[in-house]
Amino acid sequence: MKKVELLAPAGDLEKLKIAIMYGADAVYLAGEAFGMRTASKNFDEKQLKEGVEFAHKRNKKVYITLNIIPHNDDLDGLEEYVQYLVDIDVDAVIVSDPGIYSIVRSVSEDLEVHLSTQASVTNYKTVKFWEKMGIKRIVLARELSLDEIKRIKEEVPNMDLEVFVHGAMCISYSGRCLLSNYMTGRDANRGDCAQACRWKYHLVEEKRPGEYYPIEETDKGTFIYNSKDLCMIDSLDDLISSGVDSLKIEGRVKTQYYVATVIRSYRIAIDAYYNGNYTKELADYLLNEIKKSSHRDFTKGFFYNKPTAEDQLYTSSSYTRNYDFVGIVLDYDEETKIATIEQRNRIFKGDKLEVFGPEKDFYNFEIGTMINDEGKEVDVVPRAREIFKTKINFPVKPWYMLRKKL
Known part of the structure; x- marks a missing residue:
């Protein structure tokens, strides 16, 4: 049986090494441009090379994010950068934009390409389209249920499917948000999200400027866009049986401790599943271990049902830290x-x-x-x-x- 991949975030070189030492099969990361997380330290060319060598020495893989939604000027230097990634033997790049994909293919016909969740893939016809274009893996949109994922796998069995299983949830559709840009001028779709969805909001009536009304009856305001964090550690059997090939952890701007704690827990759970030892007792133990890192309350996202008010945090955007x-x-x-x-x-x-x-x-x-x-x-x-x-x-x-x- 092909074992599902555990894919970890690597915001810098130390996090890459920790993720691999704590059980990740692969890591995803960005260089100094073209990725969706400018808030993380990311990697210069020397660090990229060192990270790839560290991973490959341990039979692990490295995927590089090129998944911004680019404007014209954002494409400058991309060909040279992709060539460097080919030269240091990265395992795949992650893209969301057809223009970036075409540039990657102009540099290399052989480099494996994954389609980012930013591309908002939600149906098997779109998956078939990208399969014909030469895409190896689809990072599915977060807005899919397990039943929909099963159908996609049945219709396109040779396509690798990757899903997010743990971490912060974006309030916008598959991360395609304009709120940060509107509020601060920082473009979330080019990697510079200000997380405006986590801010505190009140309601203001047009003809009563300066009069702020709480949307809920509280003097603390309301965090109307603020989602709970995704956590599927106690539902891995359902996830794996849906046919997914890679389980992705969010968190390139999180700490080394967070990466170690979360990756360790999912590694233990995945191995237990394939060994026939994945039990409710083990899942509860690992969930408690995850809660020893900084976290919000948890949700199952869209996997079982469409999210309701129970999947939102209306009172605070702060983390629980014990x-x-x-x-x-x-x-x-x-x-x-x-x-x-x-x-x-x-x-x-x-x-x-x-x-x-x-x-x-x-x-x-x-x-x-x-x-x-x-x-x-x-x-x-x-x-x-x-x-x-x-x-x-x-x-x-x-x-x-x-x-x-x-």
Whole structure:
């Protein structure tokens, strides 16, 4: 049986490495232009090459986003950029615009091309059209049900289908939004979304300027465009049986800790599904693990029913955060049981922490003696990315992460 792919976001080189170490089969990312997330750090040419080499050494894949909806000037330099992507052997590019697709094909007939969710594909006839054009994979619009996905797979069995299964939901149709551009001049369709859908809104009557009426009866205003986050960790059996080939996690501007936590959970769930061990108890455990990263309330999106008011957040756009990411393991000496850790948030002597890696279980321990990079014993490690050593009485490995309950 062909195993479904787990596709992870990579907003920078460190996130790429963490996503792969925590179980992603492939990552998607952008260079310094042509991608839909200018808010993430993204990759220069040297980092792109390093990222591809890191992934390929571990038999993982790298997909590059070229999925803006471009104006004329946005096309400048695209041919040279695509040629560079071919030269460093990326596995595929993701496009939404026929003009960009034509440029990619003028550079390479062999480079694999995926069609972005920005193209709003919602039916099998459109999938057949793009199949004839040479597209290898369709990233389906978010507005499809599982039954509609099944029908598409039945009608076009040789086309790879990719769906978003976790992360922020765009209030506009498949991400094609003009709200940010209208409000701030930042074009969401060219990668510079200001997330105006997450702002607080009141109602103003035309002849009563300055008089603001809450749309709901609350003095906090109303977040009328604000969706809950998508989460399908407890519905993977339905997703996989629908015929999809790739499960995509949203979050190129999220933290390394978020990437590790979410990818780890979906990796464990996918492997359990194919091993016959995917149970409600496991899904509930993994959902709780996901909730240890910053998150909003969750929704199933369009997979089962069209969203209702229950899938929106009308009172706040803030995240729920119950844990702090406080450190990442750089090295561990099994003989002395001394771990070398890079701090990510303040750590105090006596802190009770959890440590986890790509595996299912996590471990609890209490911080004892800490030795800073000057060889001095300290009671707190306050500086960002400060290196220190401490004893951990069970084996840990590089890339393991430390978190603290708030």
